[in-house]
Amino acid sequence: MSVGTLYRGGEGMWTWVLHRITGVSVFFFLLVHVLDTALVRVSPEAYDLVIASYKTPIVNLLEVGLVGAVLYHALNGLRVILVDFWSKGPRLQRQMTWAIGAVWVVLMLPGTFFMLKHTVENLFGSAA
Amino acid sequence: MSTTAQPGPVSIPAPRSSQRAGQRSNFELYSWLFMRISGVVLVFLVLGHLLIMNVLDGGVQRINFAFVAGRWSSPFWQVWDLMMLWLAMLHGTNGMRTIINDYAERDQTRFWLKMLLYVAAGFTILLGTLVIFTFDPNIG
Numbered sequence: 001m002s003v004g005t006l007y008r009g010g011e012g013m014w015t016w017v018l019h020r021i022t023g024v025s026v027f028f029f030l031l032v033h034v035l036d037t038a039l040v041r042v043s044p045e046a047y048d049l050v051i052a053s054y055k056t057p058i059v060n061l062l063e064v065g066l067v068g069a070v071l072y073h074a075l076n077g078l079r080v081i082l083v084d085f086w087s088k089g090p091r092l093q094r095q096m097t098w099a100i101g102a103v104w105v106v107l108m109l110p111g112t113f114f115m116l117k118h119t120v121e122n123l124f125g126s127a128a
Numbered sequence: 129m130s131t132t133a134q135p136g137p138v139s140i141p142a143p144r145s146s147q148r149a150g151q152r153s154n155f156e157l158y159s160w161l162f163m164r165i166s167g168v169v170l171v172f173l174v175l176g177h178l179l180i181m182n183v184l185d186g187g188v189q190r191i192n193f194a195f196v197a198g199r200w201s202s203p204f205w206q207v208w209d210l211m212m213l214w215l216a217m218l219h220g221t222n223g224m225r226t227i228i229n230d231y232a233e234r235d236q237t238r239f240w241l242k243m244l245l246y247v248a249a250g251f252t253i254l255l256g257t258l259v260i261f262t263f264d265p266n267i268g
Contacts, residue, residue, distance in 0.1 A: 020223075020227060023220070023223045024223075024224065024227065026220070027220035027221075027223065027224055030216055030217065030220055030252075031248060031252050034213065034252045034255060034256040034259075035252075035255070037196075037256070037259065038255050038256070038259045040193060040196055040197075040259065040263060040267075041258075041259050041262065041263070041264075041267070043267060043268040044192075044193035044194075044267065044268050045268065047192070047193045047196070048192050048193055051188075051191055051192060054188050054191070055188055055189055060188065063182055063188060067178050067182055067183075070174060070175070070178060071175070074167075074170070074171045074174070074175060077164075077167045077171070078167075078168070078171065080164075081164050081167065081168065084164065085164075111182075111183050114183045114184070114187060115182050115183055115187055115188075117187075118186065118187070118189045
């Protein structure tokens with residue numbers, strides 16, 4: 001386990017690493033997303049054409065990754081705030097790490113189902 | 129100028145940055161506070177946005193120009209999207225600034241990476257704001 005005050009491979013380090021990776025990923029998507037939305041000022045056709053790519057199976061799968069990244073970043077951010085501002089936060093930070101993991105899984109299961117429903121039905125032809 | 133390592137299990141090396149003593153400001157404190165305040169607001173704005181756009185009622189499959197036009201006919205969603213744009217861009221830009229400060233070691237590299245970041249962020253915030261305020265449902 002970690003010794004001293006430096007991060008050496010404990011949960012604290014990995015939640016921090018993941019917070020940075022998800023943060024940078026979401027930031028770059030945000031730049032792209034503002035640009036694609038700006039196409040509503042060009043023409044309805046231009047916007048619909050680009051939005052059509054968001055509905056393809058591969059990009060649809062990437063959207064699940066995006067939502068998962070945002071959700072992790074949000075939950076871990078709330079945990080960091082509790083560690084900073086809540087008197088019991090530092091003592092309970094490890095329990096809170098497992099708690100946000102559980103919340104993430106519980107929200108992502110139905111979320112993934114609804115996000116991929118259309119794509120899966122289309123690909124495997126189970127749509128009635 | 130003794131360079132002997134401190135005893136103990138882990139020693140923290142002196143910081144690389146040569147921040148001059150005396151020139152102190154509270155900027156980093158406000159930046160730290162802003163990340164937490166904007167973060168809490170963004171949890172609601174962004175997760176709400178993702179829930180509506182990607183999960184509920186057919187998700188991304190039902191999004192098109194008419195869908196956007198319908199939403200931006202309401203000042204509520206205009207304000208929602210405007211706040212989300214500004215807070216997310218400032219939160220993200222400040223996070224990227226922190227990361228550049230952490231990993232870019234040469235002063236020149238750090239400076240130019242941050243300039244690139246600020247230009248990209250300024251352009252994106254301006255463009256997004258213009259789009260929300262000048263949206264025309266009858267275009268084309």
